[in-house]
Amino acid sequence: MGACTVRHVTFTLLAFFLTSNPGRSEASDAASALYNEGNALYRQGAYEAAIDRYQDVVGSGIRNPDVYYNLGNAYFKAGALGQALLNYERARRLAPSDPDISGNVAFANTLKVDRFDIDAPNAVTRFLSAIYTRLSPNGLAAWVSFSFLGICFGLAGLLFLPGRRVRWFVVLGVASLGCVLSIALLTVKVDELNTPKGIVLVPETVGRSGPSSDYLQVFTLHEGTLVVLERQEGQWGLIRLPNGIGGWIQLETFGMI
Incomplete structure (x- = not known):
């Protein structure tokens, strides 16, 4: 560990x-x-x-x-x-x-029972995913600010030192690209953090096609599985699994992150 x-x-x-x-x-x-x-x-x-x-x-x-x-x-x-x-x-x-x-x-x-059939990422995807996971909203906001300062710096250079226009256009282009990417990643990160997620806490729970034990069983989940909560109805929650399958499980069987 x-x-x-x-x-x-x-x-x-x-x-x-x-x-x-x-x-x-x-x-x-x-x-x-x-x-x-x-x-x-x-x-x-x-x-x-x-x-x-x-x-x-x-x-x-x-x-x-x-x-x-x-x-x-x-x-x-x-x-x-x-x-x-x-x-x-x-x-x-x-x-x-x-x-x-x-x-x-x-x-x-690695100790969880549940495994889901999801396309295995390649090396590049794993690398980019690892970087994205380690980014915080505060860090991304700092990059937005830094990129914006770079844009201001590039514009100031074009206005006051026009003799080096190529250099200032490069600075402006890089800073603009960084600003756009940072804003996009920040938007995605904030949306991700605002998505209600939970972890199954009981050894085993059954997912059903509706918010009652009378509905058809759709799947069985085990302790430690990550779920996304889409909505609640009474003591039941409609959850979505990493493979896209959805179903209703009792709210008391999982804890919210």
């Missing part, structure tokens, strides 16, 4: 708590104590107890990749593959370029 050791964060990860506010400072101290206690329990092999402490940190409103990463490791050690993948994916959503998180997601996925 990529890395199954706890991460020691001295709660600079809680910097968003304003220390000038006594109430928030106390909340930060409490979350820090819970997190450190969870790390200590994890090192002792008390994974269930560590899970409780990490869950308490999350329950306090903390959204940090290191907390989810450690929580995923604790669930993995406890034998809960679905919960491990759920928290690894939550961590990866917050830190898409983290190699340990991506490595753990990849390894845990």
Whole structure:
């Protein structure tokens, strides 16, 4: 596995708590104590107890990749593959370029029962996919800003230093292309992040043709499978699988990323 050791964060990860506010400072101290206690329990092999402490940190409103990463490791050690993948994916959503998180997601996925018939990507597609996965919305937004500055720089060069028009046209062209690509990737990334996805948490669940156990069984899913939630009806959700097949499963059988 990529890395199954706890991460020691001295709660600079809680910097968003304003220390000038006594109430928030106390909340930060409490979350820090819970997190450190969870790390200590994890090192002792008390994974269930560590899970409780990490869950308490999350329950306090903390959204940090290191907390989810450690929580995923604790669930993995406890034998809960679905919960491990759920928290690894939550961590990866917050830190898409983290190699340990991506490595753990990849390894845990090899342990799943469900496999889908999807065209195998070639080497180029795998390379581009790996780069895209590691891009964050903030990083792409920075590239948009950088490209826009390049466009401004190229236009300024054409206006004030016309003697080197070819060079400035090259700068302008490269910056414009980078800006368009960055905006396109940012749009896709934001849309992807806004798509509701979940992980199956139970050992086995049945997908049906409608939102009731009276409908025809369409497929069977197992723990750890990634699903896309398209809509809900009562206690059932219409989900879509990576191979495009859709069906209804009970909402209580999966957790949202």
